[in-house]
Amino acid sequence: MKAKHICRLVGLMAILGAGSALAAPEPPLSPDEGRKIAPLLLVAAEPLFDASASAAPAGAPATATLSPMAAALGARLEHGVPVADLLFAIEGGGTAALAALGIRVDTVVGPVATARAVPLALVDDLARRPEITRLEAASRLFPMNDVSVPETRAPGVWSDFGATGSGVVVGVVDTGLDVDHPDFYNADGTTRVQFLLDLSQPGAGPFGGTLFTAAQIDAGAVSQDVVGHGTPIRSSAASRRRPISSSSTPIAQVWAPSATPTS
Numbered sequence: 045m046k047a048k049h050i051c052r053l054v055g056l057m058a059i060l061g062a063g064s065a066l067a068a069p070e071p072p073l074s075p076d077e078g079r080k081i082a083p084l085l086l087v088a089a090e091p092l093f094d095a096s097a098s099a100a101p102a103g104a105p106a107t108a109t110l111s112p113m114a115a116a117l118g119a120r121l122e123h124g125v126p127v128a129d130l131l132f133a134i135e136g137g138g139t140a141a142l143a144a145l146g147i148r149v150d151t152v153v154g155p156v157a158t159a160r161a162v163p164l165a166l167v168d169d170l171a172r173r174p175e176i177t178r179l180e181a182a183s184r185l186f187p188m189n190d191v192s193v194p195e196t197r198a199p200g201v202w203s204d205f206g207a208t209g210s211g212v213v214v215g216v217v218d219t220g221l222d223v224d225h226p227d228f229y230n231a232d233g234t235t236r237v238q239f240l241l242d243l244s245q246p247g248a249g250p251f252g253g254t255l256f257t258a259a260q261i262d263a264g265a266v267s268q269d270v271v272g273h274g275t276p277i278r279s280s281a282a283s284r285r286r287p288i289s290s291s292s293t294p295i296a297q298v299w300a301p302s303a304t305p306t307s
């Protein structure tokens with residue numbers, strides 16, 4: 045009888061010992077940690093499983109799938125794991141904190157970092173890191189100049205008031221201008237740009253830059269828009285409206301096609 049009790053006690057101790065080896069569940073995020081996660085990312089990171097997994101044979105792993113919200117944020121499955129490209133606001137040691145979780149940092153600009161294919165299961169762990177102050181889903185942005193004119197209701201101004209921008213000079217401060225683009229040529233092949241002030245080239249022009257005239261632009265003595273932002277902005281505002289064809293496509297629709305661009 046005594047030996048039976050001892051065996052039961054040893055068995056109970058073995059069970060308790062095995063249980064103590066299991067990892068304790070992570071505590072829920074604190075309110076401050078939860079606020080680090082952008083709301084849409086918080087919803088997208090919720091674990092979901094395919095309904096067909098319930099019919100799978102016993103012991104078969106559940107098949108992960110993406111919620112519509114996760115898919116809308118650009119999440120995807122890689123080797124069966126839901127991942128997404130993320131953007132982080134970080135403080136000192138933030139890149140090291142990301143590396144410690146096995147995340148490969150893609151770019152760092154000031155206090156902002158990006159990383160590709162981050163497992164969504166790591167979102168809570170990332171929010172717990174004091175060096176990480178914000179998490180959002182990263183997404184690619186594209187210019188929509190081809191639809192911006194109707195959005196501003198400019199066609200109504202053209203039709204109702206006959207306004208074309210004739211006699212107006214448009215000046216834009218930006219990254220530069222691709223003066224060789226056909227949108228900035230007159231019908232006779234001369235430039236529509238009256239002046240271009242290049243502040244990246246020191247000179248005797250205003251503000252210490254180099255000022256190019258229309259004649260110099262026609263002669264090809266002007267630097268190009270190496271960044272690419274200034275060209276579509278000017279094209280939207282004051283390029284020459286041309287019919288779209290397979291061989292010559294405007295950068296954008298135009299707000300004031302008869303206006304004169306300057307820079």
